Amino acid sequence: MNKPGVRKPTRAALSALIARSRFTAQYGFRVTAVADDACTIAMPFQQAYQRPGGTVNGPAYMAAADCAMWIAIKRHIGMEHDAVTSEMNTAFLNAARRETVYCTARILKLGKRIIYGTARCHDRKGRIFTHHTITYARLRK
Numbered sequence: 001m002n003k004p005g006v007r008k009p010t011r012a013a014l015s016a017l018i019a020r021s022r023f024t025a026q027y028g029f030r031v032t033a034v035a036d037d038a039c040t041i042a043m044p045f046q047q048a049y050q051r052p053g054g055t056v057n058g059p060a061y062m063a064a065a066d067c068a069m070w071i072a073i074k075r076h077i078g079m080e081h082d083a084v085t086s087e088m089n090t091a092f093l094n095a096a097r098r099e100t101v102y103c104t105a106r107i108l109k110l111g112k113r114i115i116y117g118t119a120r121c122h123d124r125k126g127r128i129f130t131h132h133t134i135t136y137a138r139l140r141k
Helices: 011-020 058-077
Strands: 030-034 039-043 083-092 101-110 114-122 128-138
Touching: 011 030, 011 058, 030 058, 039 058, 058 083, 058 101, 058 114, 058 128
Parallel strands: none
Antiparallel strands: 030 039, 039 101, 083 128, 101 114, 114 128
């Protein structure tokens, strides 16, 4: 899926990218796994994510999905290129309660202008909380 000559960023490089990105700072995301077919981040529980009833709120899941997809895209197109979210659809399937949420993103179509993929938020054992379809648009230099 990678273009010839594109250097794949390492887990450490992607972790550093998240750490220095202001739009992700409030979530405390951590890159937990990086592979050619998927990237996974962790979102440690924070009281700010809690809805009445003790469940994690929807915007937190969506932020995790967006960030996980961004990291998966960076893995494929390189750090010097970028893309932005153009569409996201979310299905809420189960509720997380006061726990770390993991989000795994996969690119299904890596086009010249549009990138399409899926992400799922889940617990450590794989129980799924949300499913997302995400479209990104590549930015031109």
